[in-house]
Amino acid sequence: MVEVKRKQNESIGSMMRRFNRFVQQSGVLLKAKSSRFREKKKTERKEKNAAIMGMHLSALRKRLEKLGKYDEDTFEEEKRKMKQELDL
Numbered sequence: 001m002v003e004v005k006r007k008q009n010e011s012i013g014s015m016m017r018r019f020n021r022f023v024q025q026s027g028v029l030l031k032a033k034s035s036r037f038r039e040k041k042k043t044e045r046k047e048k049n050a051a052i053m054g055m056h057l058s059a060l061r062k063r064l065e066k067l068g069k070y071d072e073d074t075f076e077e078e079k080r081k082m083k084q085e086l087d088l
Contacts, residue, residue, distance in 0.1 A: 002026050056082055 004019040006012075023029060042050070060078055064070040 002028060053083075053086070056086065 002019065002022045004015060004022060006015050057079060060082060061070065061075065064075060064078065
């Protein structure tokens with residue numbers, strides 16, 4: 001819970017800005033918005049495919065970094081090729 005106390009000689013507007021900043025930094029709104037609607041659980045097949053893809057992507061990222069060719073465009077292109085090869 002976020003709690004803000006008014007400082008001496010602080011205006012209400014200034015206190016409200018400080019409160020809003022604390023709320024955004026704490027992540028309370030993001031958590032509330034994400035729990036607003038119930039999401040369906042992923043099927044086992046989708047969970048396994050996501051795990052496999054994650055392992056492949058981390059290996060790809062490491063390989064590109066070793067070669068010194070890592071940037072977002074190159075990574076996305078290689079990722080697209082990998083998805084076609086793996087049929088995920």
